[in-house]
């Protein structure tokens with residue numbers, strides 16, 4: 001996936017699920033995890049492992065963006081995060097009828 005393609009996905013998230021604080025999204029290689037989200041008190045920083053295949057990178061992006069969207073309870077996978085993840089995933093899958101298994105073709 002090119003950087004431009006990746007940025008389009010990020011732009012789609014920003015447009016459809018705006019967040020009140022800045023969210024910085026970057027891709028670079030990581031051996032530790034597919035992605036991580038960190039809040040420094042002012043901004044969210046999302047890092048996606050650029051070595052993952054396209055589907056993994058996209059699913060990780062949706063997962064991590066859900067953490068940032070759950071701004072007051074961002075650091076776990078409890079109900080508020082799960083609800084946001086569900087909303088994002090549902091909207092994503094409704095794009096031209098795409099499903100999880102065809103994410104990499106988007």
Ligand SMILES: [Zn+2]
Pocket residue numbers: 063064067076077
């Ligand atoms: Zn998570």
